[in-house]
Amino acid sequence: MPDLWQNICLHILLTCPIFVNVWSRHDHLYMGLDHRHHHHLHYEKDNDLSLWINEMQVKMFSGFSMKIFAIDNGKVSPHIKDPNFSMYLPTIPSEVSYVNFTWKSGAKKYDYHFDRLQSLDENILKPPSISIKTKGRVPRNPKEFSVFLPCSGNVSGVAMFSIGLLIQTRKGKPLPGTPLRLTLRKECAHRGVYDRASLTASQGPDPECDKKCANNGWCNHEKICQCPEGYMGQYCTQALCYPQCQNGGNCTAPAICSCPKGYQGRHCEG
Structure with a gap:
């Protein structure tokens, strides 16, 4: 695939x-x-x-x-x-637990409101969360934020989730084409199978996260580690390889698999 x-x-x-x-x-x-x-x-x-x-x-x-x-x-x-x-x-695969976006308002001023962060099957997928406040002002200069997709860890399957974003000028006029309404699909795996995708947001805030975020991760205003590209987990300690390493290979760095003897290829597939 x-x-x-x-x-x-x-x-x-x-x-x-x-x-x-x-x-x-x-x-x-x-x-x-x-x-x-x-x-x-x-x-x-x-x-x-x-x-x-x-x-x-x-x-x-x-x-x-x-x-x-x-x-x-x-x-x-x-x-x-x-x-x-x-x-x-x-469908967003189990290996992917978040998506990073970047935005900016430029010379204009906009307010935003994530008015919908909903899982349609919370037995499989917890409601999505974001690394910024749900309401606020779009930053003038480029700034990154994450949408976290935390699996429940209890059941394997595919769940639908919905995200809604309102954007309007300071005078309350909506940006043409908004609000944005997206309904997507996320695959989750039971923790007994593999659990790499379900930990990023579900661990919750840590008051000491500024001392624990690894791999150049940083502690945001909600006391949750904001991970750089290619890392995930509560403290950004887990490299992300997608597709996942095959044949017993280990993900040792973002998009880099360490293959066991007898296997080679980007994902140890051959």
């Missing part, structure tokens, strides 16, 4: 070419701009709201080094506004 983000990228590239441009100058994938506006955006000052998944995270999951924009310079991706968008995406 192809990697999570490779599936997303390939689907968009193959099925929606009229709405997609991959520009080497910007080194990102923007899901939602008609070719007629291509020249205009190349020289348009980037001074409005943007929300994206950064290159390092996308590359870790897919091998592609590009940004994936949900909102680019004040414009919401038409792909996200498509009511069938969720059907295009693969």
Whole structure:
């Protein structure tokens, strides 16, 4: 099965070419701009709201080094506004317990509200949580936040979850195309099988997390370790390899498997 983000990228590239441009100058994938506006955006000052998944995270999951924009310079991706968008995406696998986003407001001022963080089957998946406050102001300069997807650890299966995001100007005018409403699927595995995905958010705050966050992780205002790309767990001690290492291999660094004798390949598959 192809990697999570490779599936997303390939689907968009193959099925929606009229709405997609991959520009080497910007080194990102923007899901939602008609070719007629291509020249205009190349020289348009980037001074409005943007929300994206950064290159390092996308590359870790897919091998592609590009940004994936949900909102680019004040414009919401038409792909996200498509009511069938969720059907295009693969199930988020057990190995992936969070997704990091970056956003900025640019020269403008916006308030945000995550008004929906809901699991549709809490026996499998706990409600999603985020590393920032659910209400506040979008930062002027680029800043990262995480959406955590904590499995219950009690049951294996696939659960639906829903995220809602309201964005409006300081005068209360919604950003065109918002609120964003996403319903996605997350796979969870019973802890007796493997439990790498269920620990990041479920451990809860630790008042001393600033002394314990490893691998350049940092303690956020909620006293939860914010892990850098490629690490997970309560104290950022666990490297993330996706797909997971095969044939008894160990994930010793982000996207790097240490293979047992007789096996080789990026994931010890051969």
